[in-house]
Amino acid sequence: MPLPRDRDAILAQAGVSRETAARLDLYVAQLTRWQKVKNLIGPSTLPEVWNRHIADSLQLFDAAPHATRWLDLGSGAGIPGLILAIAGAERPGFHVDLVESNTRKGAFLQETARLTGAPARIHVARIETVVAGFTEVQVVCARALAPLPQLLSWTAPLLKNGVIGLFPKGREAAAELTAARETWTFDVDVIPSRTDSAAGILRISSLSGPLS
Numbered sequence: 784m785p786l787p788r789d790r791d792a793i794l795a796q797a798g799v800s801r802e803t804a805a806r807l808d809l810y811v812a813q814l815t816r817w818q819k820v821k822n823l824i825g826p827s828t829l830p831e832v833w834n835r836h837i838a839d840s841l842q843l844f845d846a847a848p849h850a851t852r853w854l855d856l857g858s859g860a861g862i863p864g865l866i867l868a869i870a871g872a873e874r875p876g877f878h879v880d881l882v883e884s885n886t887r888k889g890a891f892l893q894e895t896a897r898l899t900g901a902p903a904r905i906h907v908a909r910i911e912t913v914v915a916g917f918t919e920v921q922v923v924c925a926r927a928l929a930p931l932p933q934l935l936s937w938t939a940p941l942l943k944n945g946v947i948g949l950f951p952k953g954r955e956a957a958a959e960l961t962a963a964r965e966t967w968t969f970d971v972d973v974i975p976s977r978t979d980s981a982a983g984i985l986r987i988s989s990l991s992g993p994l995s
Contacts, residue, residue, distance in 0.1 A: 789831075793838045799870055806869045806899040807837060813895045814860060821887055823860035839951070839978045840866035843924060846949050846974055846986050850921040851876045854946075856910050856937065857928035858883040861892050863951075864924070868901035879903045880917060882910055915940040924949040931959035931985065935967050939990060942969070948987035951976065956983055967992035 794804050811832055817823055828835045840863030851874060855864025858881035871877035881903055883889050889907035896903045906913055914937055917923075923938050923946055934950055935942065942948050952959060960971065969990040976982035 789833045793833050793841070796838075797841045797844075797870065800873060803870055803873060806872065806901070807866070809899050810861070810866065810869055810895060811837070813891070813898065817891050821891060823888060823891060824862070834978055836860075836862050837866055839863070839976070840926075841870055842977050843867060843949050843951075843984065844870070846984055847922045847947055850947070851878065852920045852922070853879040854914075854917050854920040854923040854941070855879055855881045856914070856923065856925040856934075858892060858905075859885075859888055859927075861895065863926055865892060865896060865899075865901060865903055867924075868896065868903035869899050872900060872902055877902055880906060880920065882906045882908060882913060884909045910937050914938060917941065918944075920946055922947045922949055924951075926951045930955075931963045932966060935963055935969070935987070935990065939967075939992075942987060942990035945988075948985070948990075950985045950987065951982060952985055953979070953982045956985060960985070966994055968994065 814823060814832065815829065818829055843863055853867060858864045864879050864881040868879040881892055883892060886907055889905055892905045896905060920941065923941050925934055928934065931950060938948055967990055970988045972986040974984040974986060976984060
């Protein structure tokens with residue numbers, strides 16, 4: 784398991800309350816327990832859960848600091864959506880919708896959201912069947928889900944109407960941006976990751992297209 788100083792430093796940097804820290808601890812405990820039978824995340828990343836998953840998720844707040852309505856696609860083990868919901872629970876009006884098609888992962892999300900009291904709603908559904916219905920969200924995010932061209936295809940109904948897209952990416956970010964620009968026009972800010980020097984967060988806005 785992660786060294787205590789990893790946890791403490793991450794929580795201090797995030798500036799969360801004691802109650803929020805306890806809820807994040809509960810999330811980690813749940814993830815550890817379910818991982819033994821459900822394989823929710825890559826096994827090699829569990830010992831580094833605080834840096835690889837918690838801190839990596841929490842840094843998204845800095846990319847959209849005033850947003851209170853979030854949508855997380857392909858939520859898996861709740862990274863980043865459920866972690867954001869837990870950490871944002873004390874913010875007025877904060878809410879995260881999580882979309883996950885896998886029923887086992889959906890069960891984990893439902894149970895963990897209930898135990899932590901996270902302001903989250905879980906939708907066990909395929910992305911393409913529900914995404915256009917989230918008309919009130921301000922930010923849509925997805926981590927380790929699909930290449931950027933596919934993400935833009937899924938989220939186009941939202942991004943064309945002023946929603947911001949936040950998509951963490953690794954070394955492949957430049958190539959994915961090039962591929963996406965063959966079909967779409969958009970503005971992008973590449974925000975360096977605080978947890979991985981080779982990674983960044985693509986903040987996408989003003990989407991239009993597809994190009995003919």
